[in-house]
Amino acid sequence: MLVLVLGDLHIPHRCPGVPNKFKKLLVPGKIQHILCTGNLCTKESFDYLKTLASDVHVVRGDFEENMNYPEQKVVTVGQFRIGICHGHQVVPWGDTESLAMVQRQLDVDILISGHTHKFEAFEHESKFYINPGSATGAYNALDSEIVPSFVILDIQQSTVVAYVYKLINEEVKVERIEYKKN
């Protein structure tokens, strides 16, 4: 089962849109779920995600137009409990220990957070942490050189394979990270 993880689009405030190379890859029919870490900003971005898959889960970012999204959300896919949180609430931003607190709070196997606009995926205390970065490459508060990236999770029984798509020098690079639940 394929799950698309992305966020921090900041359209139209910081970026005109998702890069074309990404758009070409993202076609309907392959992805079952979309988990979005927030900062879609406009309804149009949400609608775009809706065209890729019918099941879209969004949490609220700090620049959200739609204030009805929840702060945190837990989605169960297969055997995995996946927690989503934008991450601007978690200080220091992107800090492993702080994220681990959220993970314990939500009691999830995988915690997805954003806000830093930098891709990260690591295992900590046998839990999996993913930060998909910004799909549009929008600048963040501290950095303007952002590599656009998003993540596809291929979830089978007790294994998750994360495929990381990065747009480096107008080329899409793919990385593969495997996580096994025990």
Next chain:
Amino acid sequence: MEKMMSKLRSLSGSKLNTLTSSVSKATTSAASSNTSAPSKEDILSTLDGFGEKIQDPIPHEDNNNINIRHTSSVASVNSSSCMDTSASDSEPTITSITHSYSLEWEKLFMKPGYLRHLKNYALKGNLRSSRFRSIAWKLFLEVLPEESTQWLNRTRHMRQKYMELKDKLIVNPRKAVDTVDLSFNNPLSQEDESPWNRFFLDNELRLTIKQDVIRTFPEIQFYRDDGVREMMINILFCYARDHPELSYRQGMHELLAPMIFVLHCDHQAFLHASEMESLEEIEPSSRERIRCVLDPKYLEHDAYAMFAQVMQTVEPWYVSKEVYPTKADLDPTATQPFAKPQDLNPSNVIVTKLTRIQDYLLKKADHELHVHLERQEIAPQIYGIRWIRLLFGREFPMQDLLVLWDAIFADSIGFDLVDYIFVAMLLYLRDHLLSIDYPSCLITLMRYPPVGDIHYFIDKARYLRDPHQFPRPPTYTYQSVQTAERFSPAQPTEMAPLKPSNSSSGTLQSLTRKLYSTSRPKTLTAPGRQKLSKSSSEPMNLQTDISPVSPTPGAVPQHKRGSSASLSQVEDSVFRSVQSHSSLGRFETQSLQSPATTPDNVSIPESPTRYATMPNRGKAKKQVKQAVPPSNTEVELASVRGLLHEKQSMCTYCASKLDHHIERLQAELLHQVLKNEDEIMVAIAGIKQVRDVLKGTLRWSQNLGNADEDISISDDHYKMEVASSSTSPTTDSSPGALDSPDRGCQGNKATEKRLFYVSSEENSEAIDSPSEAGAVAVGSGPINFGLPVNRIVEMEDLNAARYRGKDKRRNSPSRGKSGPNNVESDFSNSWSPESGHSEMDQSPDSEMEESPNPLYRIRHSSYNL
């Protein structure tokens, strides 16, 4: 019988509930006499007096095996929801079968040069009940070589190949992790080499296939099994992937489905045989071969091999760009004036094929029909693509289809027979098509009417292809069937409530009573005559949708037509049918030949009578018209009539057959001085009586059934009568002259007859009420003539005697009496002896076993001796 029942159930489903219950009654009653079932073939062959005599003893057991085989397979497949009766009924026969699995094997595959025999066997439709049909098909399709020693190797090789193919084609992108570059091997990759991309494309293909597969033969339980579906999807998927240029096309699943079914049946039969340890009978090397070839584990592999082989031939028929050229394709300057649209698009093999069939084959076979279709602008693509692509899979019920495929496969690997079967199917509908307009034509062609005798199409197709080498099959166009089809779409609402109302016979009985009371006063014999007159030659075949006992939709409209058709119309159609398949010249030659023909000449008995009966037919129709009471319950009436017609047609057929043979018997007897002539005459008289009952000239009564002694009295009487009027042996068989029913019986005979020619109200009702009609019409079940054994033996002799010589005089009496009597016999004419025979082969066992037909009993008991 179980076979029939399961088929009945699976094919016609719940609408035949009432029927099946009646049949099952018959089943149980006849279950004890399971050994009798097999001999029905022989009976019929003797009855008909032509066709091949079955010499080897195997058929006897064969038929039992059919039962078992089908029950076993059916039981394990759950393909029939009602297994209750069939399962229990099969029990007693099992012991008698244990040997025959090996016997059948030896018969089919152990002779030198067996393949040729096997093909002939298949072309004659004899594989219908074989338990090695899948092997036969494999041989025909060249999946297995003729040299049986190579079977093992070839089978293993073929299975290995499929497994490799499947491994290769069914990719799991998650497994190929390290082998492929990550830039390809990621879920979103759209590169062709990407396993993920392949995976998604495959999933799409599988979905498409699955959509069709779950709709395959929805009426058959077997195909609802998830395992079977999965297997079909796998096979189709592998084929589609292995043949990317064609990929998957709709219709392939319907080609595959019967093969899986056949394989499965054979596997089940094999498992059953091994359970019964009847395999021990087979010599070890063959046993090993069977075990390997019929290994249920490899159902999928074998099915793929067969399917791929079939597709190799059929493939071009599936390749198509555009069936109809779009406007843009048509360059008006390039086209010939008056060219047909299909001619302008030559790129399609299937269209070319269909055009050739219609413009060449059909034109040659039947110019009038060709012109008609042309004029109606019914392009063969409209209906024919489906016919051909599915190898007629949608046009016939499964069991018939398998027989048809037997023939198609056996005939040649190129399936040449298909074209001719196509034409034969059109010719079958000819009269009907000629008489209707464009929409009705289309409807008829799109929904091919149920057909009684599938063998007709095979015979006809072979004849059409090679008229010199194969005998012309007798004409076989059924007005009744056709009209049924014509009317059924028009009145579906009427049909639905009819079926239940048939079972609740209370009102219907009163209705029938009414019907008959109104009609009776006109002439004393009117009811009987009417029955005859309206009778059709509807096939008495339970395996098809039309069954004599069932209130099929066909029955109802048939009457409607009868009542509404004008005299001219009726006659018209009769003439037309005469002209269509046999020119006048042919008739003449036939009637000239007939005195000298041997008993196995196929079409003599029918041809003369056809002409003789025509005028009466119209008259009879008129009577029918008058008999219709102006009631608003027409629907129910119609259904009752429909039922009646079926019974009548059956009776008429039996009667005319009996008639014919009795005459031959008598004529032959006159030339011979036999020791026990009296006894023979008595027996003949008994048979005549049955015939009269069947014909309706002798009113059947309960007393008749109960009193055997009465019959012996009558036998005496008949004997005297026969002896006295030996010059006209058929006088008493033709009391059917409209004005004087008792013409042939004078004096004391008349008084005697009163015993049997009972004409009380209740008796006629008993005959006519639909609830009992089944039993009665089928041959007045309760009547038991109880022929003593010695008589039986003599009758055997008589039967044999019939073959010995030819009677010269047979023809004249038959023609003489056929006039008034067989009012409707032009219907029965279209019953070819052969087709009749083959139909009767599979005709409801209940009918046969209940039948008081002395000939039947005779054969039957001779087997028991």
